[in-house]
Amino acid sequence: MYNFSFQPVFENLDLLLYGAWLTIRMSLIAMVLGLIVSLLGAVAKTSGIRPLRWVMDVYVEVIRNTPFLVQIFFIFFGLPAIGISMSPNTAAIVALVVNVGAYGTEIIRAGIESIPGGQIEAGRALGLSPVQIFRYVVMKPALRNIYPSLTSQFIYLMLTSSVVSVISANDLASAGADLNARTFASFEIYLMLTIMYFLLALGFSTLFAAIRRSFFTYPASR
Amino acid sequence: MIREFTSAEVLFIVLAVRWTLILSAIAFLGGALGGLLIALTRTSQSKALRRIAAGFIQVFQGTPLLMQLFLVYFGLAVVGLPINPLLAAAVALTFHASAYLGEIWRGAIEAVPSGQAEAATALSLSYTDRMRHVVLPQALRLAIAPTVGFLVQLIKGTSLASIIGFTELTRAGQIINNATFKPFLVFGTVAALYFILCWPLSLLARHMETRMRRAITR
Numbered sequence: 001m002y003n004f005s006f007q008p009v010f011e012n013l014d015l016l017l018y019g020a021w022l023t024i025r026m027s028l029i030a031m032v033l034g035l036i037v038s039l040l041g042a043v044a045k046t047s048g049i050r051p052l053r054w055v056m057d058v059y060v061e062v063i064r065n066t067p068f069l070v071q072i073f074f075i076f077f078g079l080p081a082i083g084i085s086m087s088p089n090t091a092a093i094v095a096l097v098v099n100v101g102a103y104g105t106e107i108i109r110a111g112i113e114s115i116p117g118g119q120i121e122a123g124r125a126l127g128l129s130p131v132q133i134f135r136y137v138v139m140k141p142a143l144r145n146i147y148p149s150l151t152s153q154f155i156y157l158m159l160t161s162s163v164v165s166v167i168s169a170n171d172l173a174s175a176g177a178d179l180n181a182r183t184f185a186s187f188e189i190y191l192m193l194t195i196m197y198f199l200l201a202l203g204f205s206t207l208f209a210a211i212r213r214s215f216f217t218y219p220a221s222r
Numbered sequence: 223m224i225r226e227f228t229s230a231e232v233l234f235i236v237l238a239v240r241w242t243l244i245l246s247a248i249a250f251l252g253g254a255l256g257g258l259l260i261a262l263t264r265t266s267q268s269k270a271l272r273r274i275a276a277g278f279i280q281v282f283q284g285t286p287l288l289m290q291l292f293l294v295y296f297g298l299a300v301v302g303l304p305i306n307p308l309l310a311a312a313v314a315l316t317f318h319a320s321a322y323l324g325e326i327w328r329g330a331i332e333a334v335p336s337g338q339a340e341a342a343t344a345l346s347l348s349y350t351d352r353m354r355h356v357v358l359p360q361a362l363r364l365a366i367a368p369t370v371g372f373l374v375q376l377i378k379g380t381s382l383a384s385i386i387g388f389t390e391l392t393r394a395g396q397i398i399n400n401a402t403f404k405p406f407l408v409f410g411t412v413a414a415l416y417f418i419l420c421w422p423l424s425l426l427a428r429h430m431e432t433r434m435r436r437a438i439t440r
Binding site: 002061062064065066067068069070071073074077078079080081082155159160162163165166173186187190191193194197198201202 | 281284285286287288289290292293296297299300301302374378379381382384385392395396399404405406408409410412413416417420421424
């Protein structure tokens with residue numbers, strides 16, 4: 001019969017909570033940088049410049065068709081061989097940004113392409129400048145359309161970030177692994193970690209719903 | 223003693239692809255059964271059943287696959303089974319696939335116009351006949367493209383089994399890297415092999431999706 005011992009988990013809850021904060025911080029940094037990469041990537045992909053589009057195609061396809069674990073191994077262990085060395089924490093953020101950037105590029109590209117050409121022509125007929133057209137006629141409705149896919153990709157990114165513990169970057173999963181090495185209450189620790197990740201996912205989806213309400217509602221629907 | 227990265231090492235990595243494929247196949251078959259059950263429960267008449275299925279999906283889509291793997295791996299000891307990486311990985315990935323396929327197929331079932339199910343009920347077909355002959359065949363058409371897309375996610379997901387010690391493609395790469403210390407080459411090869419497995423499926427999924435969209439908008 002298995003004896004559950006949750007004592008090590010509760011005695012070291014502060015360590016796990018600190019780990020959770022590290023995961024939140026790492027995910028937020030990766031989301032912001034990933035959003036920038038995705039926006040640039042989507043603009044590059046929808047631009048008329050052929051070589052730029054090919055480069056983005058290769059980037060998106062390679063990242064989306066290989067596992068994140070292999071990507072982080074390649075970045076952390078492989079890149080130093082060609083002279084690019086990073087600390088585990090930096091490598092983790094770089095890997096997360098590179099990964100989410102590829103998915104985000106594809107999502108935002110689809111959003112941009114979903115804007116009917118007539119809408120852009122209407123903007124032009126109203127005398128809007130190209131920058132205004134891009135910002136108000138293309139990007140804002142595009143982002144509104146793809147907001148749910150983009151934010152669920154971001155939540156998936158937060159969950160995936162647990163994998164960075166394999167290169168000993170500091171996060172919630174690493175905090176749990178350290179605790180496990182000291183106390184061996186494996187099942188109890190991982191049960192707690194799973195619950196904490198679930199709460200983080202709920203937290204992020206509440207945050208994204210709030211952002212959606214304040215930024216992406218039509219004035220008419222208020 | 224550092225080994226060279228020769229054709230023998232490449233062969234070792236290439237042969238490990240079979241374990242990635244076997245694990246993907248087990249998880250996909252298990253996930254297909256589980257997913258069908260979840261999709262049917264999620265669209266059933268009973269509110270309680272619908273809630274349970276929704277909870278299952280939310281838990282498995284709202285927690286990291288890596289944590290699910292650890293939990294099943296250490297959970298085997300809790301229920302008194304010997305610790306076995308293949309068993310743990312197969313069970314965890316089956317749950318994971320059941321949740322995702324369940325959600326995809328729920329969408330497909332709900333996308334079949336409700337008049338179809340109503341007509342079948344009016345013809346006094348039983349629930350089983352209605353699902354089997356009227357709703358599911360039509361849902362299947364809608365479900366194929368996203369299912370193939372999920373298969374790519376599942377194959378990539380099997381790489382995490384390496385962390386609990388199952389020797390599939392990624393772990394074979396780690397083993398060779400530890401012996402040869404050529405990480406750039408080794409993980410480049412491993413990535414290329416995953417790409418060869420996944421890219422055709424991605425293209426197929428996209429192709430089927432475009433064809434489907436054209437068929438629907440016509």
